[in-house]
Amino acid sequence: LSVDEIHQMVEAYGDGALRARRAGFDAVEVIASVSYTISQFLSPLTNVRTDEYGGSLENRMRFLLDIIENIQSKTGEDYPITCRLSGADLMEPKGYDLEDTKGMARILEKAGIAEIDVMSGWHYAKVPIIQTPVPQGAWVYLAEGVKSAVNIPVAAGTQIQDPMVAERVVAEGKADMVYMARALVADPELPNKAREGRLDDIRPCMNCCRCISAVDDPPVFCSVNARMGREAEYPSERPAASSKSVLVVGAGPGGMEAARIASLRGHKVTLCDQNPRLGGALLLASITNRRMEPVLNYMRREIEKLPIEVKLNTQVTPALIEKMRPEVVVLALGGAASALEVPGGSGDIVLDRGDVQAIFAGHASKKGGSLERSVSYLGALFVRYLYKPSVMRWLLKFSFPFKKRVVVVGGNFAGCELAETLVDRGKKVTIIEESGRLGSDIEITHRWVFLDKLRKAGTKMFKEAKVTEITNKGIKISHAGSTEFIEADTVVGVGITTNTGLAQELEGKVPELHLVGDCAEPGKLMEAIASGFLAGQKI
Numbered sequence: 001l002s003v004d005e006i007h008q009m010v011e012a013y014g015d016g017a018l019r020a021r022r023a024g025f026d027a028v029e030v031i032a033s034v035s036y037t038i039s040q041f042l043s044p045l046t047n048v049r050t051d052e053y054g055g056s057l058e059n060r061m062r063f064l065l066d067i068i069e070n071i072q073s074k075t076g077e078d079y080p081i082t083c084r085l086s087g088a089d090l091m092e093p094k095g096y097d098l099e100d101t102k103g104m105a106r107i108l109e110k111a112g113i114a115e116i117d118v119m120s121g122w123h124y125a126k127v128p129i130i131q132t133p134v135p136q137g138a139w140v141y142l143a144e145g146v147k148s149a150v151n152i153p154v155a156a157g158t159q160i161q162d163p164m165v166a167e168r169v170v171a172e173g174k175a176d177m178v179y180m181a182r183a184l185v186a187d188p189e190l191p192n193k194a195r196e197g198r199l200d201d202i203r204p205c206m207n208c209c210r211c212i213s214a215v216d217d218p219p220v221f222c223s224v225n226a227r228m229g230r231e232a233e234y235p236s237e238r239p240a241a242s243s244k245s246v247l248v249v250g251a252g253p254g255g256m257e258a259a260r261i262a263s264l265r266g267h268k269v270t271l272c273d274q275n276p277r278l279g280g281a282l283l284l285a286s287i288t289n290r291r292m293e294p295v296l297n298y299m300r301r302e303i304e305k306l307p308i309e310v311k312l313n314t315q316v317t318p319a320l321i322e323k324m325r326p327e328v329v330v331l332a333l334g335g336a337a338s339a340l341e342v343p344g345g346s347g348d349i350v351l352d353r354g355d356v357q358a359i360f361a362g363h364a365s366k367k368g369g370s371l372e373r374s375v376s377y378l379g380a381l382f383v384r385y386l387y388k389p390s391v392m393r394w395l396l397k398f399s400f401p402f403k404k405r406v407v408v409v410g411g412n413f414a415g416c417e418l419a420e421t422l423v424d425r426g427k428k429v430t431i432i433e434e435s436g437r438l439g440s441d442i443e444i445t446h447r448w449v450f451l452d453k454l455r456k457a458g459t460k461m462f463k464e465a466k467v468t469e470i471t472n473k474g475i476k477i478s479h480a481g482s483t484e485f486i487e488a489d490t491v492v493g494v495g496i497t498t499n500t501g502l503a504q505e506l507e508g509k510v511p512e513l514h515l516v517g518d519c520a521e522p523g524k525l526m527e528a529i530a531s532g533f534l535a536g537q538k539i
Helices: 003-022 037-042 062-075 098-110 140-147 163-171 182-186 190-195 211-215 253-264 281-288 290-305 318-324 353-361 370-386 389-395 413-424 444-456 501-506 525-538
Strands: 028-032 081-086 115-119 154-156 245-249 268-272 309-311 328-331 350-352 405-409 428-432 460-462 465-471 474-479 482-487 490-493 512-515
Touching: 003 028, 003 062, 028 037, 028 062, 037 062, 062 081, 062 098, 081 098, 098 115, 098 140, 115 140, 140 154, 163 190, 182 190, 182 211, 211 444, 245 253, 245 318, 253 268, 253 290, 253 328, 253 525, 281 290, 281 353, 281 389, 281 413, 281 525, 290 389, 318 501, 328 501, 328 525, 350 353, 353 490, 405 413, 405 474, 413 428, 413 444, 428 465, 444 460, 501 512
Parallel strands: 028 081, 081 115, 115 154, 245 268, 245 328, 268 309, 328 512, 350 490, 405 428, 405 490, 428 460
Antiparallel strands: 465 474, 474 482
């Protein structure tokens, strides 16, 4: 930037702040963090200028201080200005650390800043910052350090979604307040619910960062809050014109959401599932990803609070539907597992997505010898009656249902997440992906973390590779113009396709029919919940 361009930007910041005050906002915040332009001036890693805007800390802060002064001159010195800093950039090589940020904070306090919000890292840092493996509150020490250096209020931000964690941060004096963003996308009423002690009513953020993807593909949507991005069309649940009897078949995330919305709108809802508990695909997901478990528990509680008749261990057939005579049928059956259509694709060492989900839902595996089937049967009884995701994560340390050497066929999100779970439990994992990109459907914020962790764990990952044969000793693949044999004890196919068989049987036999979730179009949790939400609104 030329000096003239810098001056133009300074004026633009001041003009923007003035517009904010005139519009009725009580304060403005200047973002000088996470690798945005101002923070690039602050860091000696990116600021190599030799004029008055580079060199010493005072010079590197000149752009930010000029902005603050311009805002003050236009809005008045009585108008609060806050500033967001990265407590440390976490870059390699390092640009600035906590001690440097303390120095910046002292200068900002003298400049009249009313409060400092402390984030962590830069977007380009090769350190997990906001990803699922990072514990909530992990970066509070940065805010605590800045707070020790100044006398103005300091807020802690980054990777805090739980109000109890936020409460503890403030109670322990590590920060004066806590900033949240993704948690409020998941549940905009979080502060009110927390204030009222309704913690179980808070829809939990699962830390997936789908909302952040809106930077490149707006509008903002949320995996767990289907109303996000649709508020204008669905500000609340409008009462139905007439109450109908609604049968929802399948108690996964899409089915539970459809049942919830339909019930809130006044319909008489029956929710059926062939498994012994609510959850569907979330049962397995909450094992491989511990941040899914609170989502599963929340959705179950929401069903329990409503006058929904729940029928578990119930196989819904056309005959049963004819007997129940519902006015509306919502099919949320989940997707059908894609078969590995190669020689040996249905062998004893092969599990598909449906097999794995069934095992963790409490159904015994039909694969393997008599001893393995007996062990699986006992495990299924345990799961059926004593299921807890935390217990299931512990069981995965043993050969249930995976043995030591596992090949995962499919390098999408489901495959990579399963692989991560397995390597965490000491399994030797290989991933086979037909396309040229592993994890193509993983959010950009998470993708590099997944792949980096798998590489460091010694996971073999093949792109543009095709399975040609499976034997009881392993799997044969075609890759880079040659054939390779990979020894394996278990082969897992994670492919999924639509599941419309029951829908075709019911066509023209029920007054109103909706398909939601993977049975209509395979997707991730966001698509399943959104389709259930929309179906419930349309009934």
